[in-house]
Amino acid sequence: MVLDSDFSKRLYQDYLMYRENNLTKRRFKHSDILPLIERLKDKDIFKVNKVGESVGGRSINLVTYGEGEIPVFLWSQMHGDESTATMAIFDIFNFLSANDDFNPCRKKFSKKLKIYFMPMVNPDGAELFQRETALNIDINRDAARTQTTEAKVLFEVFNSVKAKFGFNLHDQDRVYSAGQSHRSAAISFLAPPFNFNRDINKTRGDAMKLIVKMNEILMQFIPGHIAKYTDEFEPRAFGDNFQKLGTSTILIESGSWHEDPEKQFIRKLNFIALLAAFKSISDGSYKKNEIDSYNKIPDNQKNMMDLVIRNVKYTWGDKEYYIDLGINRTEVNINGSHKFYYESMLEEIGDLSVFHGYEDYDFEGCSIHPGKIYGREFESPEEIKKIDFISLYSQGYLFIKLFNQQTREDLYNLPINIVLNNSSPKSVVLKAGSRANFYIEKNGQIEYVVVNGFMFNLRSKTGEIKNGLSFYDI
């Protein structure tokens, strides 16, 4: 018998052999996965059924593998902008289709399990890369009422499959840490409760035991980076309802990892955790785990920020203060497309010792100053594109004035902030709730600038300012 830990280590090493190379970024559409689903129809080991359509007329498909007695159901991307596990599901299809040393394991899955995959429950949401459906309804608050077409499809399949185990696959915010640590919650698990009391019955208990198994497996690769999602009962959510109806349901939240913006490492972790779960279900090994070990998994805490700057000197009046600053960035979709720009937020100023930044700098001995507005006025974005930005940064200019501009469209890719048209710029201030635009000085020399939450190091000329923002008034 292959040990669970050996099995997962080999999966970890050999992952690239199974990775679906047509999916490499978080933002993809229904039209990107359709040819991959079509391809599965040629393989005898899969059954592919169209089980419904989104309100926008896009197909929702169910892929079935195995002939066993234990039904397992996985569904992903009911939130259109949470696509990490969908990528992992296509990796799993490649794994199941391959012919190599893992054959005994495939044979076992096929003999013991009947696995139903529903990738991309919300294709219209994926089209716009937004959480909700085309009707702007959150499917995961529609399990009780099932008004949306997509929720109906999901519930119908759930009722027909009668799964022993269910996997509810989502993505969570970047802010989560594993407990009170400075480590990002790369994966968070939850055995959703089935009532307000959060009681534990056999169904929920089995989900907890399987989570303990998956946690044990992932701990080999990402120790300290696994957490538990909050377990308040949500009567409108699918996981909570499916648990109540007797399917041991596991929520997997794909979180964040340093320098992995496209979540390709998190995708790999999903691949490993899910295959390890299939193995454990097929040989029953999860039953030996203790529910108590589930309770010991640290809770999700909000300790992470995108950028934390520490110990900078800030002068107010004639006094000096030492402060930390915490900044987050959000992706904002442009016109409901897959194009986006970043918007920064200065979350907090003061003592940020409880937070940790994906980028985290100690600037002791340096002073901080709000970005300045460049005096000259420009006529067009083309004119601005010719500017030597580094020269402006090194003088503290992080804003430039632009006249005669009708649209913001072509401003999203400039590495500087724009003050538009005839607005009269006031002075820029450092304030929680505002955008993050400032520079850091050492011995009278500007060494770093932060433009819209992105840092550039003027000494080493490193860093990437993805975009500034445009303002009518600042």
Ligand SMILES: [Zn+2]
């Ligand atoms: Zn979600």
